[in-house]
Amino acid sequence: MGSNRGQLFSESLMEQIKDRFHYVDRDVDGRTRLFFDNAGGSFRLKSSLEAFARIDALPDCPERIHERAIFLQDIQTRGEEDIRRILNARDGSVYLTLTASAAMFEMVRAVMEHIPGTNAVTTILEHPSSFDAMKLYCERTGKALRVAPSNAETGGVDVDAIVSLIDDDTALLSVMYASNISGAKLDIAAIVERARAKKPDLFIIVDAVQHAPHAVIDLQKTPVDGINFAPYKFFGCRGAGVAWLSERLAELPHHRLDAKEKGVWELGSPASAQFAVVTAIVDYAAWIGAQFSDSEDRRELFVQGMQRIEAHERALLSLLLDGVEGQRGLRTIDGVRVFWDHDDLTRRDLIAGIGFDDLDPTEAVRAYEQRGVIVYERIATSLYSGRMLKSFSLEGAVRISPLHCHGPDDVLRFLAVTEEIVVASRVAR
């Protein structure tokens, strides 16, 4: 299962998994569609939407003494426990807000405004939600922003490149778990260990939005101060961002109603329904886990489920790169270049970046759509991806991001369409 080439789900499990998501094989209008843009939008579990609708339909205010209000409080408590299960987080605070970006800006602000230091460290690959927060609060608090460069071979950032920027005067390290552009995982365990060897009380905040839906996160092994994820990219619904904060980060001054406890970050009344969505996500991963384990521990089942998801996605990545059932893979399709093609698939989430010899990325995205395939172009002029692509000296790339609810047949179809696009682009030139 942990092998470099992963392991596919059985056909019968694959069928059950597909059935649990909306619109995997067909779009809402019934037309056949391959949605390979799950690093952008993402498939929703039917159970997440059902949970949201069931709970959000209730008129009750959770902050009451009635039976139904207490039921809503229980939903929130259960959701909070499930957020801790996802991250293996103890103590500290759970913070559910409107978006992952909003949570990131608030966490960065609290550290930057209250922790002494003359510099802060981040990486060139960060999403604007953390990069721009770091930039803004460096400017506001007079700190130097130190930015670790990317590694064009791996698509990631080397541990040394980050650690070498940290010193006694570093107030905060903000680093992502995996790149939403290249799919490369950063070695967070090594980064945390080596960064804290340089500055033992260093504050560290991690953006796990890309990585959380693809593998296990364990804060007991990688103790950081803040971490966020987005339920809508994690089989759930739009409308919420989730963060966990260590006790020392949670207690730093932040926007808070005066009468609430010091570690509370939620402002106003969060949607109970969003907590129910998180519980539906954990139920689902634990259901996959239960196909492989007799454990009765919900975290263990969740971990088992996420490990199986990771193994299946690695197997899909391997097929995408090297081909399936006689169909050539991206690495050998003439006219296609694969970027950041790191050989060790255990270091990559299920994302591939490619370029066409005879098409620019935007033309390629349109050509895919005409053939019922949704992928996305990341281009150097984009507000969301320009900085990262320039760091790799690339003008653009087509990003391919399937999800574990896809099977080998879907990869086969995608590869056949890719070859068709290459042929069509040659005829057109």
Ligand SMILES: Cc1ncc(COP(=O)(O)O)c(C=O)c1O
């Ligand atoms: C790596 C990463 N971080 C943060 C975000 C921000 O998420 P949101 O727009 O939901 O706040 C995204 C969204 O694409 C992302 O990919």
